[in-house]
Amino acid sequence: KAGHLAALVAYYGFFSLFPLMLAFTSVLGFVVRDPDRQQRFADEAADQIPVVGDTIRDTAGRLDGSTIAVVVGLALALWSGMKIVDAMQNALNTVWAVPRLARPNIVERRLRSVGMLALIGGGLICSVAASSIAGRVDVLPGGSRIAIWAASALISIALYLVAFRLLTDASIPWRDVWPGAIFGGLSWWALRTVGSVFIANQQQSSGEAYGQFASIIALFAFLFLASQLSIVGAEINAVRARRLWPRSLTAGQLTRADLDAFEQLANSTRQDDAYLVVLQRRDSS
Numbered sequence: 001k002a003g004h005l006a007a008l009v010a011y012y013g014f015f016s017l018f019p020l021m022l023a024f025t026s027v028l029g030f031v032v033r034d035p036d037r038q039q040r041f042a043d044e045a046a047d048q049i050p051v052v053g054d055t056i057r058d059t060a061g062r063l064d065g066s067t068i069a070v071v072v073g074l075a076l077a078l079w080s081g082m083k084i085v086d087a088m089q090n091a092l093n094t095v096w097a098v099p100r101l102a103r104p105n106i107v108e109r110r111l112r113s114v115g116m117l118a119l120i121g122g123g124l125i126c127s128v129a130a131s132s133i134a135g136r137v138d139v140l141p142g143g144s145r146i147a148i149w150a151a152s153a154l155i156s157i158a159l160y161l162v163a164f165r166l167l168t169d170a171s172i173p174w175r176d177v178w179p180g181a182i183f184g185g186l187s188w189w190a191l192r193t194v195g196s197v198f199i200a201n202q203q204q205s206s207g208e209a210y211g212q213f214a215s216i217i218a219l220f221a222f223l224f225l226a227s228q229l230s231i232v233g234a235e236i237n238a239v240r241a242r243r244l245w246p247r248s249l250t251a252g253q254l255t256r257a258d259l260d261a262f263e264q265l266a267n268s269t270r271q272d273d274a275y276l277v278v279l280q281r282r283d284s285s
Helices: 002-031 035-048 053-059 067-095 106-134 143-166 178-241 256-268 273-284
Strands: none
Touching: 002 035, 002 067, 002 106, 002 178, 035 106, 067 106, 067 178, 106 143, 143 178
């Protein structure tokens, strides 16, 4: 189901992306007074996502007006931006077959989303700081570029590690999430690194047919691919931790791992006993 879950995450990500970036750069305008540092943080945030990067740079710190208007604007941007984290929580809980009744309520989901967004913002700040430090590494030819790439990849892996643990409502030891975190972090780093080339090719191939919609199509394609790689990383963790392998390729020769997977899927969709009693009474009447 990675494709279906990734499509949902990409959909919410498309509408959450710009409000989140606007909120992030606006908060920077209040916290960081140095214009040069503001621009560096905005550039780092913009480099994470192709297509809308230039728009983010142009609107950095543009959310202004009265204090009340700014606070309300940031709150609305943050609220709409939390949809992508909420969709990712649902995807991870589905991968780990967490029963629906065991999943958090809307308040807890929103609090987790805020916490995750704060961690992502902190990761961007750390990325800027690491890039600044790594840029001074000149031991080998091209050493600074290699150091920047390594720092960026490590930060991405760390964020995936925390996200896979924080956004899943299952008792998962940290040792069970690091393989998928490495896969997801390196995939995101590679996708971001080659993202500009990918987006340019998508725009060029679809530009003649779709005109101004080419950028939207390219951004959707990028978000879908990033979401699918992230969910595949979570599936790696679940399959490895619960030993859901080897799997049968045909329905006639099911393995023990297939039966375990079916049992977990059934448990994830079960209802509580009180609800079942109500259904039984309704059917018998």
